[in-house]
Amino acid sequence: MRKNIRIKHALLGLLLAGATTLASASDAEQIAKGKSLFMNKKKGNCIACHMINDPDANLPGMQGPPIVAMQARFPDINILRAQIWDATVRNPNTIMPPFGRHWILSEDEIDAVVAYIYQY
Amino acid sequence: MKIITSWLAGAALALIAGMSSAASTGNTIATVDPEADRLALQAYFQKRFPEVELADYGNGIYALDAASRAQWEELEEFPPYEFDIEEGEELFNTPFANGKSYADCFENGGIGVRQNFPYWSEQQDQVVTLELAINQCRTANGEKKLGWKKGKIAQISAYMAFTSAGELIDIKVPNDKAKAAYLDGKAQFYSRRGQLNMSCANCHLQGVNIPIRADRTGPTLGHVTHFPVFRSKWGALGTLHRRYGGCQNNVRGTALKAQGEEYRNLEFFMSYMSNGLAVNGPGSRK
Helix, strand or coil, X not given: XXXXXXXXXXXXXXXXHHHHHHHHHHHHHHXXXXXXXXXXXXXXCHHHCCCECCXXXXXXXXXXXXXXXXXXXXXXXXXXXXXXXXXXXXXCCXXXXXXXXXXXXXXXXXXXXXXXXXXX | CHHHHHHHHHHHHHHHHHHCXXXXXXXXXXXXXXXXXXXXXXXXXXXXXXXXXXHHHHHHHHHCCHHHHHHHHHHHHCCCCHHHHHHHHHHHHCCCXXXXXXXXXXXXXXXXXXXXXXXEECCCCEEECHHHHHHXXXXXXXXXXCCCCECHHHHHHHHHHHCCCCCECCCCCCCHHXXXXXXXXXXXXXXXXXXXXXXXHHHHHHCCCCXXXXXXXXXXXXXXXXXXXXXXXXXXXXXXXXXXXXXXXXXXXXXXXXXXXXXXXXXXXXHHHCCCCECCCCXXXX
């Protein structure tokens, strides 16, 4: 029995370790994908309006606030996601395009952009 | 921190922009008042950019942004549209096959009349722009129409604008039908379009002089005064409706037909907004 439990624990540990390495690999991928959407003129093109403290952010625009202190300003990540999904909900006059409502980005792509900017 | 403070300056501007929509009058025939709209638009820009002279708005973004103005002034030292004015003059003066010419179609022989276009034509029951009148003149005299967006029509239009330099734009809304056309143009200016869901007003009112990537959008006040325009990006002269199409494509929308009713009404509205400013076309832009 004891032996069995040990084995079970070891297996569980292995499983968990596996899960976390899997998760972090996909996090990095997710963030890289989000970054390219953020910069790509044909996709998010967030850089057209937002500064971000990423060395690859070249000639950012200033129509919107700089992407800083995201975790502090959006402790609830869902509120941040909602801002990107449809910025007109919070401000009907906003110039920011409704990326989700208008199918500019897919749901997955929005998740990726959120993952990317949530680091800043 | 520097990022935040420099953004704050922009944010303050955007806030002012958000609060005061320059369209002060209504969106029905009964409530819309072109003259009140025009004065509200002027007041909006003068409040937001108090140091800029009203007369300078004909220079677009260069009236507001000193850095791009310096580049532009260099460009204007050897005006890239000079050849087009000469070419336009020649085209203008070349008789049609029937012996008549453009001069026969316009008041005052077509010299110094730019400021009166577009106008509401009672007879045609529509807005007549300068380019439309040029092509109507051709077809009335048995000639083929010219393409609307560039080339010869832009050159003729450029020459006609050039002979009107300094004349003050003087658009009239003489009756309710004209008012309906004005209202349609106003609605187009303020309506959100395209996948990006942006209106002309988002960029040329609210977002004026705030960087979108490396560009800064110019104010709508004075937008029409210097057309047709020699745009470096085009490497050629183009008409106002060509530019409209470009802006609509940029918001991932569908450009409408040059000289279709929608764009003529939009031009009618935008030109009325610039009443009192001097004709200074053709112009040059980045």
